[in-house]
Amino acid sequence: MTEDVKLDEQENAAPATEERTPSAIPQDELDRLTDDLIGALKTVYDPEIPVDIYELGLIYKIDVSDDRDVLIDMTLTAPGCPVAGEMPGWVEDAVRSVEGVGDVQVNLLFDPPWDPTRMSDEARVALNMY
Template structure:
């Protein structure tokens, strides 16, 4: 096997499930450190994270939204999320995309978030 083929097989090997599970737990932990400054609940519990993709090379792509398109931190929050995720040593890269379809609504919040905001 030549070096190019060897390198290619190393970069495309699927992540073992246990490793993916561990990384998923770490991602959730880091996402829970980012807060919407206007709401005292983290972005994960608010339901602002729509999708997290982790490649076999441990590149992370996150689709997230905001509670409102005109949110004053719209330009900053994706960077906060990227910074938090990049604190995980195993993560090679992180890219955060803002999406507004479907629009966020309070039904996306976890029970924990609803409890914190007295929405029960």
Template sequence: MTEENETIDEAGTEAANVAMAQGESAGKSAIPPEELTRLTDDIIGALKTVYDPEIPADIYELGLIYKVDIDDSRDIDIEMTLTAPGCPVAGEMPIWVENAVASVDGVGQVKVEIVFDPPWTPERMSEEAQVAVGWF
């Protein structure tokens, strides 16, 4: 028997992320829908506590989170990027993300991977992040 993963895919940091995690992906989760909804909301909330120190917005609203997989064991795999490959906190930010998500009640192990494909662009920012950086 294989475990199915639920995924929050990067989609402009809008509600589509939550819909994907609630069972609209290819597989069915062994996690009850109510718990999956709570986990998803709590993980997003935890991601929103991590800020890029050079930009006054959180990493979720900046569009730095590309994918979050929640497996049936409640282990979390996160793919994220940085605003620039030479980001001065490149070594620290994944640890911040791991610690924030690991603090969510009911989460198993957390693994964070930095990816650069596709490259981050400012168009990935939510309206909230654009307001925070003064684009509106």
């Protein structure tokens, strides 16, 4: 069983809406783990953009299994990003630093392609895109 944390258009973490068996992880612990995972993701930056990857909307999905293994689906601002080979490792390292996390897997996806509408309001302000 995994607990999905899907991200809505404003990049707020929210439990997935599909029906599933309740997680074996107590809800308060799952909430803490989710907050810590998001905090860790916010430490990772694209070197060319002064906004973290979470606020940029590069994180598509976070799955946490009952064993506390974490699966991240993410993208890049462009397939030809110069750090495409390195950024998944940075994300993996950041997520591994969260207390209580088991194995970590990061999948790099390009479908759907990233576009600026996925950025949070915080990212838009930082990039003067209002």
